[in-house]
Amino acid sequence: MPRKNYRLIIIISLLLLTGFIGTSVTSYLVSSAALNHHITHTELPLTGDNVYSEIQRDLLKPTFIASLMAADTFLRDWVIQGERNPQKIARYLEEIKVKYNTFSSFFVSDNTKQYYYSKGILKTVERQEFRDQWYFRIKDLDTDYEINLDPDMANQDTMTIFINHKVYDYDGNYIGATGVGLAIHAVKKMVNTYQERYNRTIFFTDKEGNITLHGQNFSKPVKNIFEVKEIAEHRQEIHAGSPLSFQYKKDNKNIYVNNRYIPEFGWYLFVEQCGDKAIAKVRNTLVLNLVFSFGIIGLILIVTNLTIASFQKRLTKMASTDKLTGVYNRRAFDIIIDQTLKEIQRKQTPLSIILFDLDHFKRVNDTYGHLAGDYIIQTTVGTAARTIRNSDILCRWGGEEFLILLKGCDLGDAMKTAEKIRTAVASQPARYGDDQICVTISVGVTEHTGQDTKETLLKRADKALYLAKASGKNRCETETVRPGPITP
Secondary structure, three states, X not given: OXXXXXXXXXXXXXXXXXXXXXXXXXXXXXXXXXXXXXXXXXXXXXXXXXXXXXXXXXXXXXXXXXXXXXXXXXXXXXXXXXXXXXXXXXXXXXXXXXXXXXXXXXXEEXXXXXXXXXXXXXXXOOXXXXXXXXXXXXXXXXXXXXXXXXXXXXXXXXXXXXXXXXXXXXXXXXXXXXXXXXXXXXXXXXXXXXXXXXXXXXXXXXXXXXXXXXXXXXOOOOOEHHHOHHHHOOHHHHHOOOOEEEEEEEOXXXXXXXXXXXXXXOEEEEEEEEOHHHHHHHHHHHHHHHXXXXXXXXXXXXXXXXXXXXXXXXXXXXXXXXXXXXXEOHHXXXXXXXXXXXXXXXXXXXXXXXXXXXXXXXXXXXXXXXXHHHHHHHHHHHHHHHHOOOOOEEEEEEOOEEEEEEEOOOHHHHHHHHHHHHHXXXXXXXXXXXXXXXXXXXXXXXXXXXXXXXXXXXHHHHHHHHHHHHOOXXXXXXXXXXXXXXXX
């Protein structure tokens, strides 16, 4: 083989090796960043939402029990008849505890202020007594019940989640409060269940940051979460009460945190995850990529074929992309829509189309010139591309008309997307030289009916766009199918 050919092979091999290494390292960095973002902004917030939802669900049963007690004719009749024979109400409350497996059950009379529980009368509630404030608070509530966390005097001040429910007589007059309590260890059991289910560390703190409840295998050596410097830096954001996600590094480990306020308890829910295992998988992928890259060098002929294929791919892209805007052209769209229609028929998923047109575009060309018109088209496309999802397909339909294909999106969501695009374009005037050019678009939106052909779907989108134009421009309109038989 001539020396020049060897040199060419060596050059190609070195270029490929450099390219593979660069690509692998870049892929590793991008994947690591994407993984961090996914854990911080998707996985942990979703786990936090699920845990919060399950806490609310687990509190639904005792809430229902409290509402049944409040509507119980025996309880109301006993109060109306003068609260004679406290043993009856004590026996009733004991039966509630046993039947529904609650930690405690109670009734407080508004007439006598007596606090009844399963063994009789516990005390007389008084407005000036701090521990009795809950009763006078619920009496003035606009809602019929509340959930709060208090020590239970009837059970040696065990921290208990109480569901307090108002009781009314048959004329709608307030006569007291009843309900049940769940011991905090029952909630701790729930937390252990959540940890096993989601494979995350879950714990709660009060407003001062004191750790109030956690599950098994809790390894933090502090009693107050703000003793952890990296978490203390987010104290103000945590106290703001909105869901919060962040990450920090501790002992060379990446710790991801999601936090949200639980108004029912007045506590903060923390969900933590160590990201080292996930990052290790990305590192392993990097090593495999590098090994694969070295192997490729020995298969120079295959690499050459792949290079040719790469050029063919670039040529295909040039043939399918609009030169001015960089989005798909109409030819590419025709291929994509045919594939998409087959896909949604197979998967039975929704599909919507947005067709938009620049308003008064001829006036822009006439006033500022065609180069300015090209610039306006580019900036408008850029605004639309930043507004839609990565899965949505944007193409230039012709001239100043553009079409967006939204898979998995019904008409309502498509209208919201269209309105976002319209608002974004209208609120961002384009600066061309010394001129500031205001641009608006008219938008037509329609949804695939399940029986549409490409032609009927596009025709309906075009009608919706015409309706937007005819109705004054700078607006979004829809065109839906009128009742009647649909020709296949």
